[in-house]
Amino acid sequence: xxxxxxxxxxSGFMRKRIIEELRSQGHAIIGEARSGIExxxxxxxxxxxxxxMDITMRDMDGITxxxxxxxxDPKANILFLxxxxxxxxxxxxxxxxxxxxxxxxxxxxxxxxxxELEQKQ
Amino acid sequence: xATQPASSPRFPIEDxxxxxxxxxxxLATRYRLVAVFCLLALVAIGLNALFVAExxxxxxxxxxxxxxxxxxxxxxxxxxxxEFLSSQKTRMTVLxxxxxxxxxxxxxxxxxxxxxxxxxLTRAARRMSRGELSATVHVHPKHDFREIAQIINDMSANxxxxxxxxxxxxxxxxxxxxxIEKLLKNGNAAGCAEDLTDQIQTIxxxxxxxxxxxxxxxxxxTRFDGRKVVPTDRS
Numbered sequence: 603x604x605x606x607x608x609x610x611x612x613s614g615f616m617r618k619r620i621i622e623e624l625r626s627q628g629h630a631i632i633g634e635a636r637s638g639i640e641x642x643x644x645x646x647x648x649x650x651x652x653x654x655m656d657i658t659m660r661d662m663d664g665i666t667x668x669x670x671x672x673x674x675d676p677k678a679n680i681l682f683l684x685x686x687x688x689x690x691x692x693x694x695x696x697x698x699x700x701x702x703x704x705x706x707x708x709x710x711x712x713x714x715x716x717x718e719l720e721q722k723q
Numbered sequence: 724x725a726t727q728p729a730s731s732p733r734f735p736i737e738d739x740x741x742x743x744x745x746x747x748x749x750l751a752t753r754y755r756l757v758a759v760f761c762l763l764a765l766v767a768i769g770l771n772a773l774f775v776a777e778x779x780x781x782x783x784x785x786x787x788x789x790x791x792x793x794x795x796x797x798x799x800x801x802x803x804x805x806e807f808l809s810s811q812k813t814r815m816t817v818l819x820x821x822x823x824x825x826x827x828x829x830x831x832x833x834x835x836x837x838x839x840x841x842x843x844l845t846r847a848a849r850r851m852s853r854g855e856l857s858a859t860v861h862v863h864p865k866h867d868f869r870e871i872a873q874i875i876n877d878m879s880a881n882x883x884x885x886x887x888x889x890x891x892x893x894x895x896x897x898x899x900x901x902x903i904e905k906l907l908k909n910g911n912a913a914g915c916a917e918d919l920t921d922q923i924q925t926i927x928x929x930x931x932x933x934x935x936x937x938x939x940x941x942x943x944x945t946r947f948d949g950r951k952v953v954p955t956d957r958s
Contacts, residue, residue: 613884614877615939636877660859660876685887707888707932 603720608633608650610641610667611683612659616706620654620683623709627716638662638670645671645678652701652719654712657684657691665694672698679719683712750867757829764826771819778812840868847875856883885936892929899925 607629611617614636621631633648635641639662645653653671655664668680682695682703695703702715785805843860850858856879860872899922906915906922937947945952 611884612877613880615881616884619939636880660880685884685891687891705891707892 603723605629605651605716605720605723606632606648608635608641608644608648608653610635610638610653610659610664611656612636613656616656620706623712624654624716627713629716638664638667641667642670646674649675651723652679652681652716654681654683655700656706657682657686657688665691665698668695668698668700681712681715747870753867757833761826761829764822764829768819768822768826771815771822775812775815775819778808778815782808782812836867840866840872844868844871844875847872851875851879851882856886888936889933892933896926896929899923899929 607624609617609620609624609631611620617634617636621634624631629652632650633644635644637659641653641655641664642662644650653668655668657664659667664682664684668682671678671680676699680698680700682691682700683706684691684703685706687705692703701719702711704711704715782805785801785808789801840863847858847860858879860875862869862872862876866872902922903919906912906918909915912919934947934949938949940946941955944955946955947953
């Protein structure tokens, strides 16, 4: 089953790469956000099956946005995609109940986690 | 497989190109109107000042003539005429003050809405050109230059992400090379062929990733074709 995905990243270049990868796997990109604030607004409006969330963003970072989204919808599927391999962020993401904390370039891991989520749905 | 939309919506959901074009057209019309208004205000101020000065001179001339001809004691009609001219002068002076206040307000608003944001944009762009990629421009929702501020911030985010990606990938490859060196120093290359292959594969993946990133850019009318930099087709 294809997933309806909301892609959150402040870099247009990275959003494009992530979107292309997800589309090539047959998923539908229902929205793009470039900050945590936009992500929260779009999550409320679109109710996606999955949110791919960057960590470092202007206005509001991904961890804060994820906290707010999970606060409003504890069943939200949030997958952190980042280039920073920081333990502090990783621990925080796990504590929040995120579906994963993966390097943006690690396509096989992204694919595996999304497949697992699809099977659970 | 789900139907894929032509483009992903960004909040608010609208055609970004069309709304951007509309916004720029509105902005241009607004500045044109402000420029025309400023020009008219300047002409009006000039004419008004000239008129007030002429009135003032006329009143003074009449008063001097009256003093010499009737000892400063004019007849009723003349007094009324002088009073009328004086009241006209007062009215024109008030109008001049209002016009100057309007013009001053426009100049002040222009400074607040155009000069200050432009200064911020220039400062941030200059810092970025010097390599301070974390420099940001505050995107004020009501500023006319929010679109440009957003574009500058986007460019900075892109640069940072690409550099971070390159740094991480290079670091990863360096670790793999160090592993290979260690394995080779042990002198048993045949015994650890599988480990060597894994590390070489890591480097290959990293290079492929860097190559794919490079292929997405176009620079100096050239592009990276995966092996070398070639000129772009400019036809």
